[in-house]
Amino acid sequence: MTTTPNLHRQRKGAVAYQFGQSAEDQVLRHYQSLGLHLLHRRWRGRGGEIDLILQDRETIVFVEVKAASSIQSAITRLGPPQMRRIHAAAEEFIGTLPSGSLTEVRFDLACVDKTGAPQIMENCFSHF
Secondary structure (H helix, E strand, O other): OOHHHHHHHHHHHHHHHHHHHHHHHHHHHHHHHOOOEEEEEEEEEOOEEEEEEEEEOOEEEEEEEEEOOOHHHHHOOOOHHHHHHHHHHHHHHHOOOOOHHHOEEEEEEEEEOOOOOEEEEOOOOOOO
């Protein structure tokens, strides 16, 4: 009966994936309601993946979306190694833009709890 734990793990993974997808959708709708334009969703470079890349006038906004049962729990899911990967991927991305490294950027953390309401922390890890 080794398939039962496997099946349970697969179902749990599917639920987590759907929760993450829903969180990304909620966050994207929030940003779009503020007038930001989606450039890419799950952009992948050599340095890593960026959940959402948006444009706010002249500023490129890199968004990491974290979903968890609580906002505090979601916040703790973004650690220094992931911040470094996001920064490396963002650097690669802006290298493709006409302004290159002179591009104005912002790094936001968007957390979604079980209620589905996003909490946006603007520019919370640009110092990294």
